[in-house]
Amino acid sequence: MAPRGRPRSFDRDEALERAMRVFWERGYEGTSIRDLLDAMGVSPPSLYAAFRSKESLFREAVERYERVEGVVTARALTDEPTARAAIEVMLRGNADAYADPAKPSGCMTVLSATVGMPVHAPVRDFLRELRLRSQDAIQHRLECGVAEGDLPSGVDTATLAMFYTSVLEGLSVKARDGASREELHRVIDCAMTAWDALTTVQRPAQVGRRPRPVERPA
Known part of the structure; x- marks a missing residue:
């Protein structure tokens, strides 16, 4: 005893x-x-x-x-051959996890402490750092896409990473609100439809000599 x-x-x-x-x-x-x-x-x-x-x-x-549930994002950013595929697989894999009825809905780092008492600010700062680290990982994958020629040079990878991070975190909130897996995937369809517009770089028109006016006969 x-x-x-x-x-x-x-x-x-x-x-x-x-x-x-x-x-x-x-x-x-x-x-x-x-x-x-x-x-x-x-x-x-x-x-x-x-x-x-x-x-x-x-x-x-x-x-x-992060070790157990965060592997969805890590694998997508590491294993997929293109930046676009990495982002889409990341979003869809997390949507499936967020809507899994066998687990609490949504993402723990997004939902656990975004607001609260001042005494708990260190907890919020801790979670904020994790979320920013995830955004940095997404931006790094996009920058690899630029380096590999998968994305055009001049793409604003910082804004693109923030956009898709916002989509990812929004999916978490909607899952907690009761959105189904199918509804989450329809949101991802919309987000991926925007990919081409977001990754197109507008090149400035070449500046050259103005053509001489054609002299017309009197």
Whole structure:
């Protein structure tokens, strides 16, 4: 029999997975310590001994989310042969994940803490940094497309990356609002229809000598 007062042993990885799902579903401020204890099946001493604080647990849960759920974006940006294919596969793969009924809807890093009490600003800054890192990865893939001749030089890769990041994050919000997989994919159809217009570079007309007027006979 374990000594009296000893924290109950538990599977740390499984407990972290359960905490991740609670934060994913309810957000950072919407999740109480009681919610976490119930979901993880641990005692307060065990939780604090393993994770130190709610914020530390949340950060670790987000990192787990990025490792497990973030592979959709990482694989699309790495594996697809063209920039256009990478963006489309990224959007469609994430839309499928966002609408998966077996998981909380939407994206954890988008939905967990965009607004809240000033005391929780470090959590919001942490998530903002992750979202910007994702946008940077998208821009890097677009820049590779320019370098490889897949996209024309002069394309505004920063704005293009921000546009498709906005689409991606919007899909997350719409999924949380109850949009179906089919509805999300129709939005992606529209976003990809805009690709050609967004990646066309208008070249300035060549400036040369003005042609001499033709002298007409009197």
